[in-house]
Amino acid sequence: MTLPKNKHHQNKNHIPVLLDEVIELLDPLQGESYLDLTVGYGGHAKAVLEKTCQPQKAVLVDRDRTALASLGDLRDAGASLVHKDFAQAVHDIRLSEERFDIIMMDLGVSSPQLDNGERGFSFRFDAPLDMRMDQTAGKSAKDLVNDLPEQVLASILKEYGEEPKAKRIARAIVNHRPVSTTSELADIVEKIYRRRGRIHPATRTFQALRIATNGELEQLQKTLPLIPEILNEGGRLAAISFHSLEDRLVKRFLKTEFDQGYEARMRPLTKKPIVSASQSVHNPRARSAKLRGAVKIKQKQNERGMTNAYRRN
Ligand SMILES: C[S@@+](CC[C@H](N)C(=O)[O-])C[C@H]1O[C@@H](n2cnc3c(N)ncnc32)[C@H](O)[C@@H]1O
Known part of the structure; x- marks a missing residue:
């Protein structure tokens, strides 16, 4: 062989x-x-x-x-x-x-999934908020942020992202609906954190939504x-x-x-x-x-x- x-x-x-x-x-x-x-x-x-x-x-x-x-x-x-x-x-x-x-x-x-901006996994690129590993099936992250009740969003951010400001971020997302792109979502989170540390403040939110989108x-x-x-x-x-x-x-x-x-x-x-x-x-x-x-x-x-x-x- x-x-x-x-x-x-x-x-x-x-x-x-x-x-x-x-x-x-x-x-x-x-x-x-x-x-x-x-x-x-x-x-x-x-x-x-x-x-x-x-x-x-x-x-x-x-x-x-x-x-x-x-x-x-x-x-x-x-x-x-x-x-x-x-x-x-x-x-x-x-x-x-x-x-x-x-x-x-x-x-x-x-x-490659993270680095191909069009896949919508990363706040490093402005793109539609997709995040599906399988682009042929299932709901995208955009569907989740726009359709889920605020409390469910908050618990996703808390559980899957261990995000301390989960409730505030979930409320801000709901207030900004419709949220369509990675940049829009990253901006919402950044405004809540105001100051940036070593890690981008949207990192935990993106991880949480990715885990939820793909039912990981x-x-x-x-x-x-x-x-x-x-x-x-x-x-x-x-x-x-x-x-x-x-x-x-x-x-x-x-x-x-x-x-x-x-x-x-x-x-x-x-x-x-x-x-x-x-x-x-x-x-x-x-x-x-x-x-x-x-x-x-x-x-x-x-x-x-x-x-x-x-x-x-
Ligand atoms: C870390 S990468 C694997 C890299 C691989 N070991 C290599 O050396 O190239 C993870 C891969 O698993 C796939 N994946 C993650 N969860 C999956 C699932 N539940 N079912 C099928 N594929 C999945 C992703 O689409 C991605 O391509």
């Missing part, structure tokens, strides 16, 4: 985060099957497939058509590209016979419990999260599994999340990245009755 050679598995616009750490954690072996639930521009996928040498046993999922369109080389090498949200993709896989040795989840948005936490909540069902025994999961709300869900899922004792299906591979200081220089988006991993326990190991002390190692 010849995979497209790309020295650092990097699309020029998207640097995969914690790449070496992911490969070390997943330890892909020749012949293994691979499911990437957030393939994006394929940085992690290409590095994994270089080890498994089995692109025809790879299923690469993304809800963003533009990202998938950049992966013609992997499709030509035999990989299946799937345009779906990952909750739907995992639901469908579970109903099929297909099972995987390696599953990758690199959550959140890609740099619901996606993760629906998907994680199904992961053990679509992994082969001995199969590994790696999950990279970019904010505490996501990381908390991954951490809780792994802990819940582990607390099942002999019933547990997954064993964590990381006691603490893996973070990397060095990459922040090259990719500021990755500064907050946290990598966690787990392996699906082999049934025989469970039946043999490992002690909890052993299991905890």
Whole structure:
């Protein structure tokens, strides 16, 4: 199999985060099957497939058509590209016979999504307030800010953005309706804060609306419990999260599994999340990245009755 050679598995616009750490954690072996639930521009996928040498046993999922369109080389090498949200993709896989040795989840948005002003994810560019990862479906951020009741908006800003002035911002948004562009929204927030610190005052508002627009936490909540069902025994999961709300869900899922004792299906591979200081220089988006991993326990190991002390190692 010849995979497209790309020295650092990097699309020029998207640097995969914690790449070496992911490969070390997943330890892909020749012949293994691979499911990437957030393939994006394929940085992690290409590095994994270089080890498994089995692109025809790879299923690469993304809800963003533009990202998938950049992966013609992997499709030509035999990989299946799937345009779906990952909750739907995992639901469908579970109903099929297909099972995987390696599953990758690199959550959140890609740099090209953030850096393409027209997508409306960032206050750095004046554009329609869209923020949908899947531009073919669902409500945009503009629909949310203009249609949701003030209290619901406030709770989105508080919960998903941990925004201390959530109520005031929600009220100002409602008073300024219709709000159509990224700049209009950023101005509303800036007026409330008056002074600018190191971080733009609209950062938390934009994060909150992005999470709500894409149902990011619901996606993760629906998907994680199904992961053990679509992994082969001995199969590994790696999950990279970019904010505490996501990381908390991954951490809780792994802990819940582990607390099942002999019933547990997954064993964590990381006691603490893996973070990397060095990459922040090259990719500021990755500064907050946290990598966690787990392996699906082999049934025989469970039946043999490992002690909890052993299991905890
Ligand atoms: C951080 S990027 C992944 C980058 C990728 N690992 C790489 O190396 O190029 C996250 C990607 O996941 C996709 N994504 C996020 N949430 C998703 C979901 N619920 N279902 C499907 N795709 C999702 C985004 O559209 C984006 O392309």
